[in-house]
Amino acid sequence: MQPEVCFINQKEIELIHEKALEMLEDMGMKFEAAEAREYFVKAGAKEEDGIVKIPRNIIEDGLKTVPKRDTFVLYGRTPDKDHRVADNVPTLAAMTMATHVLDIETGKRRQATDRDLTMITRIMEHLDAVSSASALVTPQDVPMQASDWYTWATSIKNTTKHITGGAVGKEGVRDAIRMASLAVGSEEEFLKRPFISFWVLTMPPLRVDENTCNVLMESARFKVPSVISSGGILGMSSPMSIESALVHTHAEILACVALSQLVNSGAPVIYSSYVRSMDMRTMCINMSSPESIIMKGAMAQLGRYVGLPTEMPANLRDGKLMDAQHGFETGMGGTVGALSCDFIVGMQLDMDLLVDYADLIYSQECMSNLQRLVRPMSFDDETLAYDNMEEAGHGGSFLDSDHTLFNYQDELWNPTVMERGNYENWEAKGSKDIHEVCLEKARKLYDELKDVEILPEDVRKAIDAIAAESGEKAKHIKR
Amino acid sequence: MSKIEEVSNCVVSGKAKLINGLVQEALDEGCQPFELLNAMIDAMGIVGERFKNNEIFVPEMLVSAKTMKRGVAILKPLLANGDSTGAGKFVIGTVAGDLHDIGKNLVCIMIESAGFEVIDLGVDVPIEKFIETVRENPDVKIVGCSALLTTTMPSLRDTVAALNEQDFRPNIKIMVGGAPITQEFADEIGADAYTPDAASAAQKAKEFVA
Numbered sequence: 001m002q003p004e005v006c007f008i009n010q011k012e013i014e015l016i017h018e019k020a021l022e023m024l025e026d027m028g029m030k031f032e033a034a035e036a037r038e039y040f041v042k043a044g045a046k047e048e049d050g051i052v053k054i055p056r057n058i059i060e061d062g063l064k065t066v067p068k069r070d071t072f073v074l075y076g077r078t079p080d081k082d083h084r085v086a087d088n089v090p091t092l093a094a095m096t097m098a099t100h101v102l103d104i105e106t107g108k109r110r111q112a113t114d115r116d117l118t119m120i121t122r123i124m125e126h127l128d129a130v131s132s133a134s135a136l137v138t139p140q141d142v143p144m145q146a147s148d149w150y151t152w153a154t155s156i157k158n159t160t161k162h163i164t165g166g167a168v169g170k171e172g173v174r175d176a177i178r179m180a181s182l183a184v185g186s187e188e189e190f191l192k193r194p195f196i197s198f199w200v201l202t203m204p205p206l207r208v209d210e211n212t213c214n215v216l217m218e219s220a221r222f223k224v225p226s227v228i229s230s231g232g233i234l235g236m237s238s239p240m241s242i243e244s245a246l247v248h249t250h251a252e253i254l255a256c257v258a259l260s261q262l263v264n265s266g267a268p269v270i271y272s273s274y275v276r277s278m279d280m281r282t283m284c285i286n287m288s289s290p291e292s293i294i295m296k297g298a299m300a301q302l303g304r305y306v307g308l309p310t311e312m313p314a315n316l317r318d319g320k321l322m323d324a325q326h327g328f329e330t331g332m333g334g335t336v337g338a339l340s341c342d343f344i345v346g347m348q349l350d351m352d353l354l355v356d357y358a359d360l361i362y363s364q365e366c367m368s369n370l371q372r373l374v375r376p377m378s379f380d381d382e383t384l385a386y387d388n389m390e391e392a393g394h395g396g397s398f399l400d401s402d403h404t405l406f407n408y409q410d411e412l413w414n415p416t417v418m419e420r421g422n423y424e425n426w427e428a429k430g431s432k433d434i435h436e437v438c439l440e441k442a443r444k445l446y447d448e449l450k451d452v453e454i455l456p457e458d459v460r461k462a463i464d465a466i467a468a469e470s471g472e473k474a475k476h477i478k479r
Numbered sequence: 480m481s482k483i484e485e486v487s488n489c490v491v492s493g494k495a496k497l498i499n500g501l502v503q504e505a506l507d508e509g510c511q512p513f514e515l516l517n518a519m520i521d522a523m524g525i526v527g528e529r530f531k532n533n534e535i536f537v538p539e540m541l542v543s544a545k546t547m548k549r550g551v552a553i554l555k556p557l558l559a560n561g562d563s564t565g566a567g568k569f570v571i572g573t574v575a576g577d578l579h580d581i582g583k584n585l586v587c588i589m590i591e592s593a594g595f596e597v598i599d600l601g602v603d604v605p606i607e608k609f610i611e612t613v614r615e616n617p618d619v620k621i622v623g624c625s626a627l628l629t630t631t632m633p634s635l636r637d638t639v640a641a642l643n644e645q646d647f648r649p650n651i652k653i654m655v656g657g658a659p660i661t662q663e664f665a666d667e668i669g670a671d672a673y674t675p676d677a678a679s680a681a682q683k684a685k686e687f688v689a
Contacts, residue, residue: 099629099659111661140659144633168630209578235538236581280536283585283677353658474630477576 002088002376005339007298008246013305016243020251021056028053029206029255033213039262054255062258065265068307069342072268074131074225075193077160077183082193083131085309085342090374092367093132093311093343094124095352096151096165096199101137102321102356104439104446109354112137114154116355121158122449123360123442124347129367133159136347136355142467149470152176153463156183156196157455164197164227168477169211173198173218175470179463183455197225197270202252204232204275211477213259220260220267227311228256231274233285238275242295249275249295250302257308270343271303272311287316287351288329293336300341312337315346315363322349322359322435330366338370357446358438365417365438372413382407417441482508483518486550490522493542498550512557519547520565520594527593530678537588544592565594566688567620570612572600573657574634579627582657582677586623589681595621606641613647620650620688623680624670625657632659636668643669652687656680 008016028051031037040052047053074083083091101112104119117139124133135151142150148168155163156179163180167173176198181190200216202208208216219226230252232238238245253271260267276292278285286292296312303310314337319326326349337344347363348355377383388403398404417437419426426432432440453460480488482505489498505515526543529535551565569590573583580602591597598616600608604624613619622642626635635655642653652671655664665673672687674680 097629138629140629145630147630203578211578233581236585280538281530281533283537 003339003374005297005336006301007294008301013301016246016250016302017305019247020254021059023206023248023251024054024059024255025056026053027051027206029208029252031208031213031255031259032210033208033217036208036213036217036259039217039259043262054258058262059254059258062261063254063306065261066257066308067266067268069304069309070307072270072309074162074197074270074309074343075195076131076162077156077180077195079193081131081161081195083162088374088376089371090338090342090344090367091131091371092127092129092315092347092363093162093164093345094130094134094136095313095316095345095348096134096136096138098137098348098353098355099140100350100354102354102358104357104443107439111140112355113141114139114150117151117154118158119446119449120355120357120360121155122452123357123445125159125161125454126445126449127360127364129364129371130347131162131343132164133161134164143471146467146470146474148172149175149467149474152179152196153467156180157453157460157463160454162195162197164199166199167215167219168474170214170218171473172477173215173222173224175466177222177224179466182459182462182466191222191224194222194224197227200226200228200256201274202228202230202256204230204237204252205248206252208252208256216256216260217263220263223264223267225268225270226256226260227270227272228253228260229272229274230256231276234275234277234291235280236278242291242298245275245295246298246302249273249299253303254306257306269308270311271299271306271308272313272345273299274313275299284318285351286318287313288318288333290332293333296333297336297340300337303341309343310341311343311345312341313345313352314341315344315366316352317346317349318351320350320354322356322362322438326359330363334366334370335373338367338374357442358435361417361438361441361445362434365415369413369415369418483510483514486515487518487522490519490543490546490550491525493539493546495542495546495549498546499553502550502553506553506557512554513559516551516554516558519550523547523592523594527681540592541588544588548591565596566685567595568598568616568618569595569621569623569684570598570600570609570616570619571623571625572604572609573602573625573627574631574638575603575605576634577626577628577631577657578602582627583623583625585677586625586656586680589677590623590684593681593685595684604638606638609638609642610645613642613645613651617647617650621652621654621684623654623656623684625655626660627657629659632657632664635660639668639670654680654683 030051041047043058045052045054070086072085101116120136124130135155180196181187184190198219230249275295277289296314300310300312314333317326317329486501530540587597624638654672655670662673672683674683
């Protein structure tokens with residue numbers, strides 16, 4: 001069986017779903033783009049003051065036509081980086097928009113640059129457990145209003161993996177698609193295997209701003225996936241009870257899914273949620289609080305219930321450096337994420353503001369560990385190995401048996417940075433803690449990848465040109 | 480316990496429903512409105528101190544602030560012109576192009592709790608609106624502007640630059656904030672202060688008017 005963690009049972013899931021449908025019918029959803037409201041009205045919803053009251057049949061029809069988890073493929077630019085959700089191997093997806101890094105040489109916190117994004121993306125290209133090499137940092141040294149464009153350009157130039165990013169309005173969506181199309185030769189080729197997707201973040205409770213509506217509608221038109229997330233904050237933009245937060249969060253995602261299907265039936269979406277808690281003393285949001293992680297698990301269950309691929313930010317750590325808090329948060333969030341959703345958004349510290357190069361290696365190690373943890377057992381002749389038992393006999397040893405030799409590499413997870421030896425050997429290797437080990441590995445990769453380009457120069461230049469000309473249109477868009 | 484003490488305790492413990500009755504009783508017994516006002520301001524000082532010492536959390540502080548607000552509403556018509564109702568006016572908004580107001584709303588709450596009268600201009604506030612509001616309210620002490628996204632930081636820069644050119648600039652302080660904002664950025668664009676969170680924003684604002 002596939003091991004799973006459950007925070008809500010079937011009856012509770014059905015209750016939440018039902019309450020969410022009722023909420024959309026009675027309270028409705030505020031879509032701030034008139035075009036979005038028109039789609040709903042045309043389908044039979046009532047509009048009042050920018051709010052659409054959505055009959056359940058619109059939601060249910062949308063859930064029928066949206067591509068389901070069992071056939072969903074998260075495309076890479078090249079097929080070797082495709083990820084089939086039905087294989088049930090959870091992977092890491094890079095979060096976006098951190099503003100700071102710990103400098104790889106000095107370890108000091110400083111603003112992230114375009115060079116950081118380049119190198120971080122190149123490193124992620126080599127981390128097997130990472131399926132989406134999205135822009136972990138937003139460079140602070142590019143023209144700021146157009147930083148979404150520059151971020152897309154640098155990401156597309158430096159990875160063959162999937163990329164999820166923010167876009168600014170319809171033009172932002174179209175320009176990101178133009179850049180991605182350059183990387184595969186044509187828009188036609190790109191649309192066969194759309195290897196980028198767009199964040200669609202609601203403004204809870206029950207509101208979607210105009211720009212976000214536009215991003216959702218435009219990506220649906222192209223059948224490029226939207227990662228739809230509603231992320232309230234308990235006691236702030238969500239009520240102070242997880243149960244209530246789950247209902248409106250689920251409702252908001254359902255309304256957005258329905259809009260995508262009204263625009264273009266069959267448009268792909270991923271079900272996500274940033275719903276989280278806030279510390280009532282410091283008023284900082286907490287990405288790794290127990291409540292936030294409970295909600296990630298429960299939302300993943302709701303996403304599965306409606307048959308969608310799920311992506312949950314269960315590995316954004318509140319800790320500021322790779323210390324024991326960071327380690328526990330990585331473990332707790334990661335374990336719940338791996339046992340409940342398809343893509344675990346992570347690889348940032350300080351909630352979602354800081355990236356440590358060493359943590360990239362650490363996150364890869366933890367995810368690889370968790371992939372083993374959640375792998376289903378399969379009871380067959382090879383695994384039951386009765387012959388092997390007979391061969392060793394009572395009180396015998398299996399160390400030199402063929403069964404051990406043939407199976408140990410697959411059966412046992414093999415760490416690459418975690419310490420497994422005895423104290424003396426660890427001491428002989430320099431008594432290094434895991435941060436030091438990870439940092440060394442990150443530095444080695446950094447050096448190796450310094451000058452590695454994966455796209456021809458003319459393509460890179462054409463992509464850069466799209467970013468360079470974006471300044472004027474970016475200026476006038478609200479976000 | 481005197482009536483004034485009761486009013487003070489009522490604010491500290493955040494019993495919003497009782498404050499109107501208590502203030503009225505105190506007035507009936509002959510307490511001066513400004514005495515009561517000062518007692519409530521002092522009570523909020525105690526609340527702020529308790530918050531700083533981690534004895535209470537934001538929701539408790541909020542209910543105290545709400546209690547005081549109700550009490551002040553009764554006193555307002557009775558106060559002489561010269562009696563200040565607190566620390567002054569604080570104009571706040573997210574800059575043009577930025578629609579994210581959660582952090583800004585937290586700052587409003589904390590600033591109000593610190594005794595300021597908050598003029599909340601909401602989100603996506605054009606530069607002219609900030610300027611106009613300060614012109615219309617000569618007693619504005621502080622203008623707070625926020626930007627949540629790196630993409631709206633240039634708009635914050637433009638807003639502060641425009642405020643810096645106004646003739647009223649010497650009379651106000653400009654505070655900036657938002658997740659991607661740093662002290663260096665605040666210095667670079669010519670703001671008077673940057674604070675990393677709502678509690679320190681309130682602290683800083685109090686220092687400015689002290």
